[in-house]
Amino acid sequence: MTERLAVTYVLACSTEAEARSRARDIALEQTVELPDSCYPSEIEERIVPRLEELAPLRAGSFRAVLSFNLGEVGSDVLQLMNLLYGNISLKPGILVADVAWPAELLATLPGPRFGIPGIRKLTGVADRPLLCVALKPMGLSSHALAERCRALASAGVDVVKDDHGIADQPSAPFDERLARCQEAVAGTRTLYFPNVTAEPGRLDERIAAARAAGCRGVLVSPWLIGPGAMRRLAETSGLALLAHPSLMGAYLGADRGIAAEILLGDILRMLGSDAVIYPNVGGRFSFTRETCDALNERLRRPLGTLRAAFPLPGGGIDATRVPEWIRAYGLDTMFLVGGSLYRETNLAAAAAALMERIELSARE
Amino acid sequence: MTERLAVTYVLACSTEAEARSRARDIALEQTVELPDSCYPSEIEERIVPRLEELAPLRAGSFRAVLSFNLGEVGSDVLQLMNLLYGNISLKPGILVADVAWPAELLATLPGPRFGIPGIRKLTGVADRPLLCVALKPMGLSSHALAERCRALASAGVDVVKDDHGIADQPSAPFDERLARCQEAVAGTRTLYFPNVTAEPGRLDERIAAARAAGCRGVLVSPWLIGPGAMRRLAETSGLALLAHPSLMGAYLGADRGIAAEILLGDILRMLGSDAVIYPNVGGRFSFTRETCDALNERLRRPLGTLRAAFPLPGGGIDATRVPEWIRAYGLDTMFLVGGSLYRETNLAAAAAALMERIELSARE
Numbered sequence: 137m138t139e140r141l142a143v144t145y146v147l148a149c150s151t152e153a154e155a156r157s158r159a160r161d162i163a164l165e166q167t168v169e170l171p172d173s174c175y176p177s178e179i180e181e182r183i184v185p186r187l188e189e190l191a192p193l194r195a196g197s198f199r200a201v202l203s204f205n206l207g208e209v210g211s212d213v214l215q216l217m218n219l220l221y222g223n224i225s226l227k228p229g230i231l232v233a234d235v236a237w238p239a240e241l242l243a244t245l246p247g248p249r250f251g252i253p254g255i256r257k258l259t260g261v262a263d264r265p266l267l268c269v270a271l272k273p274m275g276l277s278s279h280a281l282a283e284r285c286r287a288l289a290s291a292g293v294d295v296v297k298d299d300h301g302i303a304d305q306p307s308a309p310f311d312e313r314l315a316r317c318q319e320a321v322a323g324t325r326t327l328y329f330p331n332v333t334a335e336p337g338r339l340d341e342r343i344a345a346a347r348a349a350g351c352r353g354v355l356v357s358p359w360l361i362g363p364g365a366m367r368r369l370a371e372t373s374g375l376a377l378l379a380h381p382s383l384m385g386a387y388l389g390a391d392r393g394i395a396a397e398i399l400l401g402d403i404l405r406m407l408g409s410d411a412v413i414y415p416n417v418g419g420r421f422s423f424t425r426e427t428c429d430a431l432n433e434r435l436r437r438p439l440g441t442l443r444a445a446f447p448l449p450g451g452g453i454d455a456t457r458v459p460e461w462i463r464a465y466g467l468d469t470m471f472l473v474g475g476s477l478y479r480e481t482n483l484a485a486a487a488a489a490l491m492e493r494i495e496l497s498a499r500e
Numbered sequence: 501m502t503e504r505l506a507v508t509y510v511l512a513c514s515t516e517a518e519a520r521s522r523a524r525d526i527a528l529e530q531t532v533e534l535p536d537s538c539y540p541s542e543i544e545e546r547i548v549p550r551l552e553e554l555a556p557l558r559a560g561s562f563r564a565v566l567s568f569n570l571g572e573v574g575s576d577v578l579q580l581m582n583l584l585y586g587n588i589s590l591k592p593g594i595l596v597a598d599v600a601w602p603a604e605l606l607a608t609l610p611g612p613r614f615g616i617p618g619i620r621k622l623t624g625v626a627d628r629p630l631l632c633v634a635l636k637p638m639g640l641s642s643h644a645l646a647e648r649c650r651a652l653a654s655a656g657v658d659v660v661k662d663d664h665g666i667a668d669q670p671s672a673p674f675d676e677r678l679a680r681c682q683e684a685v686a687g688t689r690t691l692y693f694p695n696v697t698a699e700p701g702r703l704d705e706r707i708a709a710a711r712a713a714g715c716r717g718v719l720v721s722p723w724l725i726g727p728g729a730m731r732r733l734a735e736t737s738g739l740a741l742l743a744h745p746s747l748m749g750a751y752l753g754a755d756r757g758i759a760a761e762i763l764l765g766d767i768l769r770m771l772g773s774d775a776v777i778y779p780n781v782g783g784r785f786s787f788t789r790e791t792c793d794a795l796n797e798r799l800r801r802p803l804g805t806l807r808a809a810f811p812l813p814g815g816g817i818d819a820t821r822v823p824e825w826i827r828a829y830g831l832d833t834m835f836l837v838g839g840s841l842y843r844e845t846n847l848a849a850a851a852a853a854l855m856e857r858i859e860l861s862a863r864e
Contacts, residue, residue, distance in 0.1 A: 165784070168637035169663055174842045175637045182671075183639035209638060211668040212699045214724040218665055218746050222721070225749030226785045226815075273532035273539045274573060275547035299533055301582055304575040307546075335576045335728030336700060357586070360578040362726020364699030382582050385589030386750040386757055393750055420529070421590045451590075478538045 139238035140203035142188060143220060147198045148229030148391050155198035159187050162230065163202055165223045167209055182208050206241060213363050213407065221394055232394040242440030246370040246408040251443025252468055255376055255410055258352050259294045260325060264498030265462050267491060268448060270474035272299040278308040282316035284483060289326035291487035297355045298331035300380040310342060318349045329378055331355040339365065343373045357382040363407055370408020378448065379409035396427045401434025411446035411470055419452025432465055446470040455490045459497040467498055503602035504567035506552060507584060511562045512593030512755050519562035523551050527566055529587045531573055546572050570605060577727050577771065585758055596758040606804025610734040610772040615807025616832055619740055619774055622716050623658045624689060628862030629826050631855060632812060634838035636663040642672040646680035648847060653690035655851035661719045662695035664744040674706060682713045693742055695719040703729065707737045721746040727771055734772020742812060743773035760791045765798025775810035775834050783816025796829055810834040819854045823861040831862055
């Protein structure tokens with residue numbers, strides 16, 4: 137690999153000298169883990185990232201660009217995460233704000249197997265936003281969850297996915313739930329995506345079971361199964377992967393961590409997510425509109441030869457506001473709605489009304 | 501499982517009413533993900549955690565204890581992480597400050613296969629702190645790294661471990677490095693622990709190769725391979741596991757995340773770490789002395805029938821200050837030293853002097 141991996145950090149510090157010293161500290165911490173002068177100079181040239189740029193940003197922060205010789209310091213996606221944020225996750229005031237991914241790196245990564253075009257083909261919907269409804273709550277029986285699936289399918293919902301906390305609880309064990317819910321959508325155009333998140337071994341069993349039952353996709357939490365397992369699912373499962381950000385919020389600090397559009401956008405897409413769930417602005421979480429826009433852009437923009445992934449905003453989207461979000465985010469969006477449908481007495485009617493709103497909005 | 505999992509949160513908020521409302525929000529967010537009154541009352545009793553305590557802590561924060569009915573809402577260790585911090589990782593001002601682990605849960609977890617007693621047996625050292633030296637820097641050839649191993653072994657160092665960023669780079673490919681370094685310690689009492697962190701499949705190959713080469717332990721980064729893979733290594737690898745906190749720092753905010761002693765202490769121990777590397781106070785990172793003490797205590801205290809794990813403070817420990825850390829942390833500690841030895845011209849002599857200091861200090 138001859139191209140370099142350029143990482144832009146935002147550093148919380150007040151003087152240029154301090155910023156330079158912190159950038160140097162990152163360069164050493166993420167590679168040789170030794171102080172200056174404790175290693176041969178040829179290692180400096182070959183291994184330690186180069187400071188390409190350093191500039192003041194706003195009061196109290198600087199922008200530093202380090203470029204890594206990825207062919208010498210990288211290997212798999214775990215080492216990539218390690219280089220980007222491994223040890224410096226333990227230090228305050230460092231934000232990975234942008235990354236320029238070398239084409240050679242992108243060529244080694246699966247990216248979405250389906251992506252926007254593939255999921256459009258699976259659902260048979262060419263020209264409007266998609267609707268995904270979360271199946272909940274945890275604690276309902278498989279039978280009751282399947283009844284909800286049936287109601288949602290009768291309303292023509294595109295995708296029904298398990299809530300990410302619905303795993304293998306006694307109220308709705310995985311195998312039983314899979315069978316009942318898949319039965320409930322049989323003969324309709326609705327796709328049921330079960331949550332397969334599980335420890336190794338069990339994860340493979342659930343993927344195999346989902347495929348055998350006829351599911352075309354699954355829900356998975358990449359930071360629970362680990363980024364390496366996520367990549368492997370993309371390469372081997374043959375199923376569309378909706379990625380859930382469980383545990384990932386810890387990285388999304390304002391002045392510490394990894395920018396949301398990099399972690400949930402670029403990285404989850406590179407690992408093979410066909411759609412990425414994120415908490416929409418104005419819902420139960422605290423993403424800004426700018427973050428949502430940046431995320432949408434990262435999931436859809438040209439990126440090597442990787443397919444575009446669907447943005448899947450959720451986390452408290454009100455069904456009545458979906459038309460407004462369609463205008464804001466565009467047609468290549470899948471909307472995740474849950475609570476605001478379950479508030480209604482008649483789930484099927486509420487979901488059908490929402491589907492109609494989506495179809496109308498798309499024609500505007 | 502009849503005992504409940506009691507989780508203590510510290511919430512950043514100013515009034516009791518706000519604290520109560522935020523605790524309720526956590527209870528719903530981590531289980532049903534629905535607003536109040538959108539689910540049957542029997543689900544409230546069976547699934548939604550109960551608020552057991554609510555008390556003001558210091559200005560601007562409250563302590564809330566929620567108890568989860570783990571038999572109904574849990575399943576594997578991924579779902580456990582999901583319950584503890586999955587969705588709320590996306591919300592500011594929530595710290596998982598303590599967890600009371602039910603005995604029934606602990607009984608299902610591997611814990612350390614070796615732990616303090618097992619690693620003492622492997623190293624043949626009954627009565628003093630252990631010394632672990634990091635093999636570095638990234639970029640050296642396998643031959644040069646093996647030379648360093650040989651020097652450290654000649655000094656009687658207990659364990660030599662790969663730096664966590666040394667993976668499978670062209671300068672020192674995994675298989676070659678393993679062979680050379682293991683050769684270098686052959687016939688001595690020094691143990692070489694290679695870094696096996698890798699994507700699934702490759703991880704198993706590296707574990708098998710390490711075992712076949714005669715290694716008795718390995719270095720691994722649990723948050724890169726994922727907590728489920730970590731548990732599986734503890735259950736199946738037969739090797740001692742030194743856990744590295746790469747990527748885990750993001751969770752360790754002062755008012756957001758998971759307290760270090762819970763995540764690096766209890767959780768890494770429950771998942772089967774025989775020793776846990778953490779950044780010592782006064783080094784390159786920012787842990788306080790209180791955090792280090794709390795972590796040491798959590799790794800060693802009685803916890804179900806799980807073995808105690810070695811605290812492995814590192815991240816910039818100066819070789820000359822080790823005696824002082826022995827007095828502070830006690831004999832059941834393994835010290836990770838790196839940079840301050842490589843600063844010296846004669847690595848073997850510097851390491852031998854440190855070993856002598858450790859032996860002397862232990863007799864004080």
